[in-house]
Amino acid sequence: MLVFNRYALAFWLALSCACAWAAGGLAVIVNPGSGVDSLSREEVSHLFLGRVKFLPSGVAAVVIDTGPMRESFYRALVDRGIAEINAYWARLRFSGRTTPPQVMENAAQVIDRVARERGAIGYVDSALVDRRVKAVFELEY
Numbered sequence: 001m002l003v004f005n006r007y008a009l010a011f012w013l014a015l016s017c018a019c020a021w022a023a024g025g026l027a028v029i030v031n032p033g034s035g036v037d038s039l040s041r042e043e044v045s046h047l048f049l050g051r052v053k054f055l056p057s058g059v060a061a062v063v064i065d066t067g068p069m070r071e072s073f074y075r076a077l078v079d080r081g082i083a084e085i086n087a088y089w090a091r092l093r094f095s096g097r098t099t100p101p102q103v104m105e106n107a108a109q110v111i112d113r114v115a116r117e118r119g120a121i122g123y124v125d126s127a128l129v130d131r132r133v134k135a136v137f138e139l140e141y
Contacts, residue, residue: 025126026073028137029111031118034059039137045078047121049088050098055119063101064122066110070103073123076139 028044030036035057039047046052047061055061066073071082080088089100104110107124114120115132129135 024141026069026076026123026139026141027126027129027135028121028123028139029114029129029133030055030121030136031114031116032132032134033118034121034134036134036136041077041137044137048074048077048101050092050100053098055121059119062113062117062120064110064113064120065101065103066107066123067103067105069107069123069125072141073139076141 028039034055036055036059039056043052043056047055047063048065050063053061070085074080074082074085092098093100104113104122107128110122110124111128111130111133114122123139126135126138
């Protein structure tokens with residue numbers, strides 16, 4: 001019975017760690033000088049889908065995707081997979097209406113860019129937000 005209890009304990013510990021990891025959050029971040037304190041889900045989706053070109057404060061938006069997190073972000077934001085998002089942007093690009101967000105390789109690059117540029121908006125894991133940027137919306141993924 002002791003062997004079973006050890007395996008059961010290991011199983012429950014592994015399961016709880018997996019659940020804690022899965023309950024992570026994504027923070028949409030802006031430059032502290034952007035004039036934006038918070039955004040709604042609708043405002044975030046309009047910005048990241050190219051429907052709006054300015055932040056609510058009137059500053060021109062520079063929208064940035066975090067490459068490794070794109071699938072999780074768009075799935076949590078608009079319930080669409082990356083293939084659907086890529087097809088959406090292909091149609092818009094072909095029509096000449098707008099351009100997709102710039103894709104950066106990692107969260108550190110996104111944070112650095114948002115910290116340097118007043119109109120930049122991006123997303124990173126919530127745990128990575130620091131004082132150089134301001135979190136204005138959170139998504140669970």
